[in-house]
Amino acid sequence: MTTSDHVVVSKLTLDRFGLWLFILSETGLFVALLAARFYLTGFEVPEEANQVVALTITSILLASSGTAYLAEVASRFGDSALFRKAMMATLLLGLVFLVGVGVEWSEAFHAFPPSTLYGSSFFFMTGMHAFHVLTGMIFLGIVYRMSRGAPASHKWPVEASVKYWHFVDVVWVFFYPALYLIN
Amino acid sequence: MRRTGRRRDLIITGIVFVALTVAGEFWVIRTDFHPMPASREAGIVDGAFDLLMVLSVPVFAFVIAVLGYALARFRVSHGDADPVRHDPRFMWGWLVVSAGLAIFSIFNPGFKGLEELRAEPNADLVIGVTAEQWNWSFSFEEEGLTLEDPEELVLPVDTRIAFEVTSVDVIHSFWIPAFRIKVDAIPGQVETVLTTPTVTGEYEANPMFRVQCAEMCGTGHARMSTAVRVVDQDEFDAWLTGMRADA
Amino acid sequence: MRAIAPLAKGLGGGILGYAIGGGIFVGIRALAGAGQPWDLTTVLVGGWLFGLVGWLLGVGVWAHWARAWFGWPLRPYERTGWQRYFAFDTDHKVIGIQYLITFLGMFFLAGLLAVLMRTELMSSGRDVMSPATYNSVMSLHGTVMVFVAIATIIGAFGNYVVPLMIGAEDMAFPKLNALSYWMIPPVFIFLFASFFVGGYDSGWTAYPPLSVTNEPGQVLFGLAFITIGLSSIIGGVNFITTIVKMRAPGLTWGRLPIFVWSILLTAILAYLFSQFVAVAMIMIILERVVGTVFFTADGGGQPLLYQHIFWFYSHPAVYVMILPAWGVILEVISHCSRKPLFAYKWAVGGLIGVTSMSAIVWAHHMFTAVPEPLKEPFLATTELISIPTGLVFLSALGTLWQGRLRMTVPMLFSVGVLFNFLIGGLTGVFLADVPADVQLHDTYFVVGHFHYVIVGGGIFGLFAAIYYWFPKMTGRMYSSRLGKLHFWLAIIGFNLTFLPMFMAGLQGMNRRIADYLPYLEPVNRWVSLAGFFFGASFLVFIWNYIRSWRIGERAPDNPWNAYTLEWQTSSPPPLHNFSQPPVVVGDPYCYGEEDAEHAVVGERVEA
Ligand code: HEA
Ligand code: HEA
Numbered sequence A: 001m002t003t004s005d006h007v008v009v010s011k012l013t014l015d016r017f018g019l020w021l022f023i024l025s026e027t028g029l030f031v032a033l034l035a036a037r038f039y040l041t042g043f044e045v046p047e048e049a050n051q052v053v054a055l056t057i058t059s060i061l062l063a064s065s066g067t068a069y070l071a072e073v074a075s076r077f078g079d080s081a082l083f084r085k086a087m088m089a090t091l092l093l094g095l096v097f098l099v100g101v102g103v104e105w106s107e108a109f110h111a112f113p114p115s116t117l118y119g120s121s122f123f124f125m126t127g128m129h130a131f132h133v134l135t136g137m138i139f140l141g142i143v144y145r146m147s148r149g150a151p152a153s154h155k156w157p158v159e160a161s162v163k164y165w166h167f168v169d170v171v172w173v174f175f176y177p178a179l180y181l182i183n
Numbered sequence B: 001m002r003r004t005g006r007r008r009d010l011i012i013t014g015i016v017f018v019a020l021t022v023a024g025e026f027w028v029i030r031t032d033f034h035p036m037p038a039s040r041e042a043g044i045v046d047g048a049f050d051l052l053m054v055l056s057v058p059v060f061a062f063v064i065a066v067l068g069y070a071l072a073r074f075r076v077s078h079g080d081a082d083p084v085r086h087d088p089r090f091m092w093g094w095l096v097v098s099a100g101l102a103i104f105s106i107f108n109p110g111f112k113g114l115e116e117l118r119a120e121p122n123a124d125l126v127i128g129v130t131a132e133q134w135n136w137s138f139s140f141e142e143e144g145l146t147l148e149d150p151e152e153l154v155l156p157v158d159t160r161i162a163f164e165v166t167s168v169d170v171i172h173s174f175w176i177p178a179f180r181i182k183v184d185a186i187p188g189q190v191e192t193v194l195t196t197p198t199v200t201g202e203y204e205a206n207p208m209f210r211v212q213c214a215e216m217c218g219t220g221h222a223r224m225s226t227a228v229r230v231v232d233q234d235e236f237d238a239w240l241t242g243m244r245a246d247a
Numbered sequence C: 001m002r003a004i005a006p007l008a009k010g011l012g013g014g015i016l017g018y019a020i021g022g023g024i025f026v027g028i029r030a031l032a033g034a035g036q037p038w039d040l041t042t043v044l045v046g047g048w049l050f051g052l053v054g055w056l057l058g059v060g061v062w063a064h065w066a067r068a069w070f071g072w073p074l075r076p077y078e079r080t081g082w083q084r085y086f087a088f089d090t091d092h093k094v095i096g097i098q099y100l101i102t103f104l105g106m107f108f109l110a111g112l113l114a115v116l117m118r119t120e121l122m123s124s125g126r127d128v129m130s131p132a133t134y135n136s137v138m139s140l141h142g143t144v145m146v147f148v149a150i151a152t153i154i155g156a157f158g159n160y161v162v163p164l165m166i167g168a169e170d171m172a173f174p175k176l177n178a179l180s181y182w183m184i185p186p187v188f189i190f191l192f193a194s195f196f197v198g199g200y201d202s203g204w205t206a207y208p209p210l211s212v213t214n215e216p217g218q219v220l221f222g223l224a225f226i227t228i229g230l231s232s233i234i235g236g237v238n239f240i241t242t243i244v245k246m247r248a249p250g251l252t253w254g255r256l257p258i259f260v261w262s263i264l265l266t267a268i269l270a271y272l273f274s275q276f277v278a279v280a281m282i283m284i285i286l287e288r289v290v291g292t293v294f295f296t297a298d299g300g301g302q303p304l305l306y307q308h309i310f311w312f313y314s315h316p317a318v319y320v321m322i323l324p325a326w327g328v329i330l331e332v333i334s335h336c337s338r339k340p341l342f343a344y345k346w347a348v349g350g351l352i353g354v355t356s357m358s359a360i361v362w363a364h365h366m367f368t369a370v371p372e373p374l375k376e377p378f379l380a381t382t383e384l385i386s387i388p389t390g391l392v393f394l395s396a397l398g399t400l401w402q403g404r405l406r407m408t409v410p411m412l413f414s415v416g417v418l419f420n421f422l423i424g425g426l427t428g429v430f431l432a433d434v435p436a437d438v439q440l441h442d443t444y445f446v447v448g449h450f451h452y453v454i455v456g457g458g459i460f461g462l463f464a465a466i467y468y469w470f471p472k473m474t475g476r477m478y479s480s481r482l483g484k485l486h487f488w489l490a491i492i493g494f495n496l497t498f499l500p501m502f503m504a505g506l507q508g509m510n511r512r513i514a515d516y517l518p519y520l521e522p523v524n525r526w527v528s529l530a531g532f533f534f535g536a537s538f539l540v541f542i543w544n545y546i547r548s549w550r551i552g553e554r555a556p557d558n559p560w561n562a563y564t565l566e567w568q569t570s571s572p573p574p575l576h577n578f579s580q581p582p583v584v585v586g587d588p589y590c591y592g593e594e595d596a597e598h599a600v601v602g603e604r605v606e607a
């Protein structure tokens, strides 16, 4: 062993590790929301929940994970044009998802407002999730903007924001059945 | 030479430990840490506390003996100590004894005390208690009497009483120090606590005879208390009749 | 002027952000057709996120970091000397000192609040303030102190010492590190600002429905808690990554100094559990702003749900307060006993045991509220947690035994921790026993318990750390005589203050009361006077600390002749800590062993 092999772990290793830790920590947040929902309202789902919209936005969000993945692959291969297209698609799908949530909300306000028990959980969970979608979109937007110059030099920001985006999707994969399907 | 020195260290510390334990136990057993017990529950609760005191004394004495002896004897201004990193007898001994004590205390006074507290679930008198910022109301359902924010609560001695406690606004806690009973008053929920007063007494003579709110409930929390008077059955009946006539 | 530019920009950004955020929320209310769009609570909450972001951007995130996201060149504040401490500096040593000074200041402020409380409690009846004011002062004292206890050792010494101890150049994410520090000032601004909007009287535990119906100061409390939670999570990620990934070659887990272990485990706790308190606080805020009914019985909600979430975080949080202190004292005891840490593996096991068990004991704070069947399991888990705790004592006592003790100031404080925490821990065992807790719950017995563990354990441990690493941080030595004087005044004052609280509790004095019955006057007067005495002991510290930092005599690099890495570099260390990358070759506590060596810095190259 020589003194030259100093502590230098590659920055990327640290970044990856840190990101996974962060995601694990966020998981705790959403677990708390799920736990509160089941503690308070058991498996109850109101009749009025708009299943059609819910299913639609779920598929949209899943699709956006696909385009995000495409963007990541494109950036890895230095295909700047494809990267920008896929990223833009992801952002748009995210936006549509948020609009969908807005539609859900405007109906929910009449069917089960926050002053009902189910409504409390519903608005808290969807709101918290939508907030994360929004931050995810801000990250993706920054990455998109950075890519105007040289996409090749920004592999880590791309990877990080896309991973985060997948995570936000996965959360929805748990929230969707918890809010709409379980009965 | 060194070895005998070490033995001496152990022996002296052992003696100090035993002496401290004996003195401590003597003190603990002789001292009454509690206000006058006035209910069946008080005996169980105080008993649990006293047993824990008895169990803590040797733990405390041991740590203090070792610590004190080390501080007194091993202060040196030069040189390093013998690098002793392990001593399996001491380590396993510690682990076994501390685990033993912990597990023992789970069962006694822990589970045993809980069992005793739950042993007599049938009440002869049921009193509804409603907490509100910042006073107490009591309702004697069967006796047909409701007292809103009364001056005092009168209870019969040697009667099994169930308090059914709830709140209309924030969380309060229903506590009668003399009886060693306490249960939270939670909106939307009724919590039951049972007690049997064993001696007569009143607030003026003994301030432990009071209903005291024990959970932070806002500005008036400190003053949210009601006097308690425990009387014999005849006096209680007379009091009931009188109150009903007034109402 | 130059010195305060970053702060001024931060404040400007914060205020601007607050205005924007508050405006948006008021706008939403107006659109939603609320009768009165100007609702104070709404503005306070609405401005928070934008205000926080504005403050952070202004104080340095924009200039040091965010500009790059937009393809613009960074414009970091180039500061030297003392001005670095007022800027967004990414050096872990600067951040450590920022944490230390900030939190010491908060500790003294909250201590002065305690002095106010004790003045009111000098005698029965109303003395100096109304019950409402007392309740706010009490809540603020508790909250600020809890934050001090959670963050000071890990923030100050975790930052300053851990990278040095593991032979790293800095933390894994220096910018995130600065970010988590700069989230702290808003926390305290919010807390103290709560006074101006009615304060909050719910204590640091903020149980609903009270915390949903009281003054708007309560939401500032919630926002402060969320903010410090965010800061802890970011800091936790940073510490875990640093310790797991950046240890010097040869620094295996089995050779890791115990203090680093304690910080690692603390970071894990803080980072795994802080979300839960954030959720609890958000729910309170939603309840107040949006009208949800999580905890509102009339709408079908359950007040107890809050307590479960809150304590699920806050019990682990009490170990966040104590684990670093244990790390400090075991470290100090080994170095000052000139003896290897006794039963190192068991001590580490004890720390890990406490860490993992801390998640399964929370309902012991709710014994007077939970359904009967929950009592036995939580009683049992709580009693069991004293077994891993005991291993810390085992290790400390085993190290002292047959050691060659140097009774330095940090050593005195470490021994003080053992004594105080023993009392605090044993009284915890009483509280864990449900039959006994029925009477003791919410009395001064509990107040005595937690001051013994937090102040007698955590804060005494903090002072052990301050006195131990002072020469490293400042390059100067303090007056040991004054340090010892501080210790003796403190430990005597401390015990005189808090021991009688157990008596008060047993005599039926409940906590969080502005006034008590006359029969409790003697014990309370005693506690108050002793409390003033204890408080005054810190004047000795303040004098010694400031004077020594300014004109103390120069300290050698390694005044304690310790083996751990932080002492193998200059005092204070250079920018990247070591002149040459260190290599670890042995145990950090190799006192008394032949040819023992923990680490080589630079010169020698081995096969
Ligand atoms: C630093 C913070 C800290 C620490 C370390 C602890 C440690 C412990 N605490 Fe404490 N506690 C608090 C901070 C802390 N606590 C606070 C702030 C509150 C009040 C919150 C509020 O309501 O505001 C509180 C309240 C509190 C309660 C609720 C009381 C009530 O409201 O009714 C309980 C009940 O079980 C409890 C128990 C314990 C136990 C069993 C330990 C154990 O970890 C202690 C273990 C240590 C020892 C036992 C001593 C050393 C061990 C040995 C020498 C080995 C041999 C010993 C045995 C086998 C017994 N604590
Ligand atoms: C780190 C934790 C910590 C610390 C250090 C303290 C320190 C003290 N605490 Fe605190 N306390 C808590 C944590 C802490 N407390 C918590 C969590 C609560 C519960 C709140 C709740 O119920 O929600 C509480 C509650 C609490 C109560 C119960 C209130 C009630 O229930 O009504 C009391 C009562 O006496 C009290 C007293 C004291 C005293 C006398 C000190 C003394 O140690 C203070 C000593 C004084 C100083 C340290 C000041 C030194 C200042 C100077 C020397 C001047 C120099 C100043 C400048 C230069 C600015 N505390």
Ligand code: CUA
Pocket: B131, B133, B134, B171, B172, B173, B213, B214, B215, B216, B217, B218, B220, B221, B222, B224
């Ligand atoms: Cu009611 Cu406190």
Ligand SMILES: [Cu+2]
Pocket: C314, C315, C318, C361, C362, C364, C365
């Ligand atoms: Cu606890």
